[in-house]
Amino acid sequence: MIRESAPSTTLQAIRPLVRIENVRKSFGKHEVLKDITLNVNPGEVTCLLGPSGSGKSTLLRCINHLESIDGGRIYVDDDLIGYRQQGEKIYEMHPKEIARQRRNIGMVFQKFNLFPHKTAIENITEAPTGVKGLAKGNASKRAMELLDRVGLADWASHYPAQLSGGQQQRVAIARALAMDPKLMLFDEPTSALDPELVGDVLDVMRSLASQGMTMIVVTHEIGFARGAGDQVVFMDGGVVVEQGDPAQVISAPRHERTKAFIESVLK
Amino acid sequence: MTSPISTGTAPTVSLAAEVKAIPLRRPWRWISAAVLLAVVALFVESLLTNKNIEYPAIGRYLFDTHILAGVWLTLVLTVLSMVVSTLLAILIAAMRLSTNPVLSTLSWLYVWLFRGTPLLVQIVLWGYLGLLYSRLSVGIPLTDVVFWSVDTNSLITAFVAGFLALTLNEAAYSSEIVRAGMLSVDEGQREAAYSLGMSPLYTFSRILLPQAMRVIIPPMGNELISMLKNTSLLSVIAVLELYTQASLISSQNLKQVELLAVVSIWYLFMTSVLSVPQYYLERRFGRGASRTLPPTPLQRLRAMLADRTRPTETLQVKP
Numbered sequence: 001m002i003r004e005s006a007p008s009t010t011l012q013a014i015r016p017l018v019r020i021e022n023v024r025k026s027f028g029k030h031e032v033l034k035d036i037t038l039n040v041n042p043g044e045v046t047c048l049l050g051p052s053g054s055g056k057s058t059l060l061r062c063i064n065h066l067e068s069i070d071g072g073r074i075y076v077d078d079d080l081i082g083y084r085q086q087g088e089k090i091y092e093m094h095p096k097e098i099a100r101q102r103r104n105i106g107m108v109f110q111k112f113n114l115f116p117h118k119t120a121i122e123n124i125t126e127a128p129t130g131v132k133g134l135a136k137g138n139a140s141k142r143a144m145e146l147l148d149r150v151g152l153a154d155w156a157s158h159y160p161a162q163l164s165g166g167q168q169q170r171v172a173i174a175r176a177l178a179m180d181p182k183l184m185l186f187d188e189p190t191s192a193l194d195p196e197l198v199g200d201v202l203d204v205m206r207s208l209a210s211q212g213m214t215m216i217v218v219t220h221e222i223g224f225a226r227g228a229g230d231q232v233v234f235m236d237g238g239v240v241v242e243q244g245d246p247a248q249v250i251s252a253p254r255h256e257r258t259k260a261f262i263e264s265v266l267k
Numbered sequence: 268m269t270s271p272i273s274t275g276t277a278p279t280v281s282l283a284a285e286v287k288a289i290p291l292r293r294p295w296r297w298i299s300a301a302v303l304l305a306v307v308a309l310f311v312e313s314l315l316t317n318k319n320i321e322y323p324a325i326g327r328y329l330f331d332t333h334i335l336a337g338v339w340l341t342l343v344l345t346v347l348s349m350v351v352s353t354l355l356a357i358l359i360a361a362m363r364l365s366t367n368p369v370l371s372t373l374s375w376l377y378v379w380l381f382r383g384t385p386l387l388v389q390i391v392l393w394g395y396l397g398l399l400y401s402r403l404s405v406g407i408p409l410t411d412v413v414f415w416s417v418d419t420n421s422l423i424t425a426f427v428a429g430f431l432a433l434t435l436n437e438a439a440y441s442s443e444i445v446r447a448g449m450l451s452v453d454e455g456q457r458e459a460a461y462s463l464g465m466s467p468l469y470t471f472s473r474i475l476l477p478q479a480m481r482v483i484i485p486p487m488g489n490e491l492i493s494m495l496k497n498t499s500l501l502s503v504i505a506v507l508e509l510y511t512q513a514s515l516i517s518s519q520n521l522k523q524v525e526l527l528a529v530v531s532i533w534y535l536f537m538t539s540v541l542s543v544p545q546y547y548l549e550r551r552f553g554r555g556a557s558r559t560l561p562p563t564p565l566q567r568l569r570a571m572l573a574d575r576t577r578p579t580e581t582l583q584v585k586p
Contacts, residue, residue, distance in 0.1 A: 066458055095467050103464030113459035116555040117477050127463035130473060159555035172459075177465060 003219045017042040017077055017183060017214050018063065024071035032058050032236040036072070040183075040216060040231070045209045045226035047246070048218045050235035051261055059235070060185050063216065064105040065098050076105060077182055103131065106176030108133060110188040112168040114160040120147065120171045121156040124178045132179070139178070146174035150204050166197030170204055177208075184208070186217040222265055226250050234258045303492055324525040328516065329532065337512030344426075344508060345495045348433040352494075353487070355434065356441030361471060363446055374442070381439035387500055389436055393428035394504030429501040429508075437494055444486045448479030480552040488545035492538050515558055543548075 016039035025033040032055045040046045048056040061067045063074055065082040081101060084091040114123050124143035128134040134142075134214040147153050150170035160168050169189055176184060185233075186205065190198040202224050207213055209228045219225060225232050226246045233243040234253070242249055242258045253259045314320065328334055360426035362374035381389070392399075397419040404416035423431070452475050460470040506516075510530055517526040546564065564569065 009350055066461060099461070099466045101463045102462055105462070107459075107462035109455060109459060109462075111455055111456035113453075115456065115459070115474055115478075117552070118555065125463055126473070127465060130469060131464045174462070182571075184461075 008182055012066060015078075016040050018216070019235065020063070021076040022060070022072035023059070023062060023074060025055075025062060025067065025069050032238050033062070034067075036235075036238075036240060038233060038240065038243070040214060042182075042214050043212045044230040044262075045215045045217065046227050046231045046233060047229040048216065048233050048235060049220070049222075049225060049249075049261070049265075050241075055237040055238040056235045057187055060187050060216060060218050063183075063185060064102050064107055066107075069149050076101070079104075099131075103179050104182045106179060106181035106184045108169070108172050108176055108184065108186045108189045112160070112165070112172045112189050112192070114168055114172055114175070116160050119157050119159055120152065120163065123160070123171055124175045127175070128178050143174070146177055147171070149177075149207075150174050151180070151200070163194045164197060166200045169201045170194065172214070173201075173204055173208070182214065184213055184215045185216065186219070188220070189220050190219070190221060220265060222250060234261065236261070293509055307340050320524055320528075323521065324522050325532075328513075328522075328526060329343060331516070331529075333512045333516060334509065334529060334533070337509035338506060338537070340426075340507055341495065341498045341509040342537065344430060344433065344498050344506070345491070348430055348437060349491055349494055350432045351430075352437035352441055355438035356445050357476070359438060359442035360445035360449060365443065378439045378442060381436050382443075386432070386497060387438050387503065390429065390432040390500055390504055393423065393432040394425065396423050396428065410435070412508045425501075425504050425506045428504055429498070429506040433494060433501075437490060441487065441490055444483055444490070445479065448481075448483035449475055452478045458525045477552065481549070481556055484545060484548050484552060488542060491541055491545070495537055495541065496534060499534075 012112055018038075018040035020036055020038040023033055023036045032053075036055075036059060038046075038059075048059065048153050050056045056068055062069050063076065063081065068082060079101060082093055084093055084097075095184065098100050114120075114124065118126060121140060123147060125134075125136070125139040125239060128142070129136055130140040139245065144153065147156055150173055152167055152174070155163060155167060155171075160171070162185045163171065173189075189205070190201050193201065198221070202221060205215070205217070205224070217224070217229075229246040231243065232246045232249040234241045234249060234255075234257075242253060242255050249258065252261055253262055359374045359377060362370040363378075365371055400419055403419050403422060404413050405539055406413035406416075456474055456478065457470055461473045465474065498506075498508050501508055502511040502514060505511065513526040513530045517523045543564075550563065
């Protein structure tokens, strides 16, 4: 909404940043993702909605290979995630190569998962210094900028246990941004927060979206999906039931299941 | 003692007043304490009046040069074995937790072997290694090429045998402690580290292990103390540690009880001293676990002294 042009309206064919092609995933005999195909254009915010157990979190975790997929392909910036393809053959990747791919993909978790033995600023500088080899001074300077951006410049030397849930989640966002990712994944980022703390986190996410970050957000915040989303995807039972413009999917859903879900959430 | 009760002006007490309840009487505490004291007094009396103990001998041997040399060797062996075995334990635990089946099987076998046989047997075996292999050599197997060769008994001295036995045995136990610590760290920590592009090894050493330390240190304190005392088992292969030195002296002067007392005093002293670093390590690795760190013993002592002085001050103010 804030961006000038919705990518779908431009005439030029935009290459999607994320391409999810016919992805399948099972846990034991239970198939949680059944042939999912989905594209995410650069600079767009995609919101994944759906009841719990619909497979939306699993799909998100497949994008940075925290879960391996059983079928299909996932490409981020034309990079096949988790595997190497040569001709017809698919090779498993070395953990170090997977780690290299993950540097381009930031992730924010429902339970924050900050490192409890490190202060807020150490949480942010750990990966840039340890993984990217950034000098400590530069990393700290950048970390302070990021903390300032999420409104926590005064909390740099606090340990996670000394921060509220909302503050922890904003540090977690800053930590992911410190790696300069091309894509940000949010896995129910506000579900573990007290209601009055949700707003601060959503504000940070909105400002990130307005600055052109490509985001995939698993959420139950219908308001956020409608306001900040460029695309809403409704999943149920491991399939994409409906996808499209947020206003249309949320206000005038075509499918019964979508309708029932939206009604139950808005109640 | 009775002043707080007599000064209470009952009718005007407001609801917000401090609670000054009369303590519940607990007569059994006094009775059991008296019985305990009596038993202890009887025991001490039986020791002090015992003609079979020559007390001056204990004082004489406490700082005997041989005993002090034994104390030193005991400490050296304890610290050396503990440090090396801890490093080894981390390696074994990491191997056990790795997805590599070769490494995890090897680790399992190691723990099975070294935990499944008595420490005493392992000590004697290392001490008698020369009986099993008279020479140790480095060369190309199945050929006559030998780069380096040495007589086993000159390389594996009693000290080295003792060090190896204690270290390898302890590593098996400690590795299970380290593994338990690693399992106690939330799975979300690994996922967060991976999502930031950290490799499995980096995640293990920088994210998971430091958090596991909080769980690992208390049982490791236990291991350190049992390691200190287990060095006395090395007397069977004639390592000149504290207990060996004491038994060498008592075998000559037949003052067994006095020298056992000397040994016990030293072990008690050393175990008491060794529990201090544990406290500071727990504090260090407890960072971030709670909102405020517990005070150090020094801070606690100061707080206690401050507490002692405060009531007397208020008493002086009251009248």
